[in-house]
Amino acid sequence: MIGFESEFGSVSWNHGEQSEDLQGQLISGNYFSVLGVDAVLGRTITADDDRVPGASPVQIRTTRLSMV
Numbered sequence: 001m002i003g004f005e006s007e008f009g010s011v012s013w014n015h016g017e018q019s020e021d022l023q024g025q026l027i028s029g030n031y032f033s034v035l036g037v038d039a040v041l042g043r044t045i046t047a048d049d050d051r052v053p054g055a056s057p058v059q060i061r062t063t064r065l066s067m068v
């Protein structure tokens with residue numbers, strides 16, 4: 001079983017003199033492993049990321065965002 005929040009609203013991302021509003025989702029740590037999806041670069045979040053109280057949030061970016 002996985003959990004996700006469909007949208008938590010927009011976040012403003014500033015890069016150089018440009019700004020872009022982005023949409024995001026809150027997901028459980030096992031989201032990617034249940035779907036059988038792995039990261040092309042870096043890592044996805046894991047169930048271990050859910051286990052540490054007060055841990056820093058993890059950000060997963062799409063390829064489109066990474067190319068900006």
